Amino acid sequence: MSKQFVYLLSATAFFLAFTPVFAQTSAPSPAFEAAERALLEAEREQAAQWASLPYQSARDAYAQAQVLQLKRKKIDAERAAQTAEAQAALATAQTRQRKLAEQIERKISENNALRRNLLLGNGGNPP
Template identity: 80%
Template sequence: MSKRFVYLSAITFFLAAASVHAQAPAPTPAFAAAERALLEADREQAAQWASVPYQAARDAYAQAQALQLKRKKNDAERAAQTAEAQAELASAQARQRKLSEQIERKISENNALRRELLLGKDGKRP
């Protein structure tokens, strides 16, 4: 065998191996659902209102991506499903906490108006 053939074969092998290794796995429905849930959690400001489940969702998604790169498909799918569930929980908790705060604010405003109506603006009974 000639040296030229060996070199060309080696280069061809390494180029082929590099292109196979560089290809990212195709996104699966579980990953797509997790990404949608994370986007929804971002819209709901879950990082502020429900930081614990939001961070758990982010961590689970990062773990799913790492497992996918290691070609551990089943584990990656489960981690993506966990990320989706945690993101949905974070969204729900964020909505609930924002609504609770709005309700408390309305109750406070109503109590102030009630006092104003009963006692007058100067704090004395009419």
């Protein structure tokens, strides 16, 4: 046997051995991509701190979707990915709402302090 034939034979064997592995891993579905984007957005907004319950639900649903995908339960995996996306979006919305509510409370406190200072004057006595 020539060296070229041996190289060709070993390259073919390598290709045949690993082709099924690559064929099994397909591109992520739109539902999985949307869930990943929603989870990244929730992480950027610090949802784990501000809206921990829906954020954790989103993470759990996404993990479940991945397991279902490995078990080749495509429809169930898609539903779980959609649930993960919805929960992550909820966590993001709740986080933004809570941050805004905190900013509003801070502004109200600042305005009340300014109002007291104006009414009482600098020395604490009314003008």
